[in-house]
Amino acid sequence: MAQVTGMTQERLVATLGQVGPVKLLGLDLLRRLQPRGEDWFPTDVERHTLAQATAELIDYTRACRAARACLERLPPVPLTDKAVLEFPL
Amino acid sequence: MSDLQALPAFLMRGLASDPTLALAVTAAWLDPGHFFPEEYTEDYIAYADRYRDDDPACALMFALGVARRCFPEVYAGTVQRIRAGDSHRQVTTFYCAALSERYPHIELWGIEDMIYGVPCQWAGLEPCGPEFVDEHPQLVALLADFGVAPREHTSSLSGEALYVCIAEADYELAYRRATPLIHSLIAQDAQPYGDLAFLLMWLFSASGNSLVDHSYDSYADAGFEPLEWEPDTLQLVDEAHQQAEIILQAAQRGLEHLQADDALRAALRRNVQRVSKALERNKNDVKRIRLDWPGRAGPGRAEDGAPGETGPDAALLQLRACYAPDD
Numbered sequence: 001m002a003q004v005t006g007m008t009q010e011r012l013v014a015t016l017g018q019v020g021p022v023k024l025l026g027l028d029l030l031r032r033l034q035p036r037g038e039d040w041f042p043t044d045v046e047r048h049t050l051a052q053a054t055a056e057l058i059d060y061t062r063a064c065r066a067a068r069a070c071l072e073r074l075p076p077v078p079l080t081d082k083a084v085l086e087f088p089l
Numbered sequence: 090m091s092d093l094q095a096l097p098a099f100l101m102r103g104l105a106s107d108p109t110l111a112l113a114v115t116a117a118w119l120d121p122g123h124f125f126p127e128e129y130t131e132d133y134i135a136y137a138d139r140y141r142d143d144d145p146a147c148a149l150m151f152a153l154g155v156a157r158r159c160f161p162e163v164y165a166g167t168v169q170r171i172r173a174g175d176s177h178r179q180v181t182t183f184y185c186a187a188l189s190e191r192y193p194h195i196e197l198w199g200i201e202d203m204i205y206g207v208p209c210q211w212a213g214l215e216p217c218g219p220e221f222v223d224e225h226p227q228l229v230a231l232l233a234d235f236g237v238a239p240r241e242h243t244s245s246l247s248g249e250a251l252y253v254c255i256a257e258a259d260y261e262l263a264y265r266r267a268t269p270l271i272h273s274l275i276a277q278d279a280q281p282y283g284d285l286a287f288l289l290m291w292l293f294s295a296s297g298n299s300l301v302d303h304s305y306d307s308y309a310d311a312g313f314e315p316l317e318w319e320p321d322t323l324q325l326v327d328e329a330h331q332q333a334e335i336i337l338q339a340a341q342r343g344l345e346h347l348q349a350d351d352a353l354r355a356a357l358r359r360n361v362q363r364v365s366k367a368l369e370r371n372k373n374d375v376k377r378i379r380l381d382w383p384g385r386a387g388p389g390r391a392e393d394g395a396p397g398e399t400g401p402d403a404a405l406l407q408l409r410a411c412y413a414p415d416d
Binding site for chain 1 (some may be wrong): 095098111116118119120124161162164234
């Protein structure tokens, strides 16, 4: 199985572990500009900033979707440190 | 403020303190289109033939889907207006205005027709069509300068005269006669010849700009599909409209020149005669026929960067940029 891509369980874990937290402007705005009273979302956001945050979030959503699609198509990865006693070789 | 009224803010503060919930709230705030039900997604509406003329929400959802993909700043503004409680008319007015700001030469009067593709102002002529003779008497007169006159079109069954039009074979002949003139006029690199060149390009659908060379019907009959809402397409269509505007205004000025300037019209007829004779002699390279135009100062030669978008200078600059022969 390993010959399909050369990917191992350890490399996959290390690769996914290297993905750092993403700094999103929208998330930052939501935390900084707490909604007031009856509002559900922040309202005092400048038009340009709002557009920038929206574009960034849409791009992030696309990137996440692409990453998910890649993971879904990932070939089998050998679990080298897992002993499956039911099927000893 | 009662506790109940303060509840939304309280809940939002709680949601914002958890990373996963905060991301979900941010998406709901900035990108609600991500959560649209399937029947309101752009692809579903467009490709599953589910568009409903009588459902304003359907048109709005399609427009939002386009904006989300092609121009997020318009999407962001539209979403905020919907959330602020603006009426459907206010929202669509904002949407169209925002799109016009970004693509000033594309005319979008409403979102209801967006499903049918990027709106295009087809300005091409159909000289062999039944309405041309009545609708464009000045152009019919110009075709007469090329030796073409309208004929009666008769029914193939009854032999009855149906209407008067330009025969296709005559139009083809006129086009062959006009081609060397267009090259010669472009080579003058001055007005009013630039305007005259664009007039002939419009008349003979020879500008290379689809909006000028095609009518709506001829575009559809040629089997072209409606233009899809894609950023690259929008940029191209916007530029094409800008160029078409310059060409059509130049063509209109060209017509006025011909009507007001007897010497120019006489020169046009004289040059048509020369080309016609050359074609009759079967000259292979009609481009090399010497054509003379009356010398004049004209409004001046355009310099690069001349002001004015649709004046004579803009027409000359466009001729230089798009039609000047390679050295």
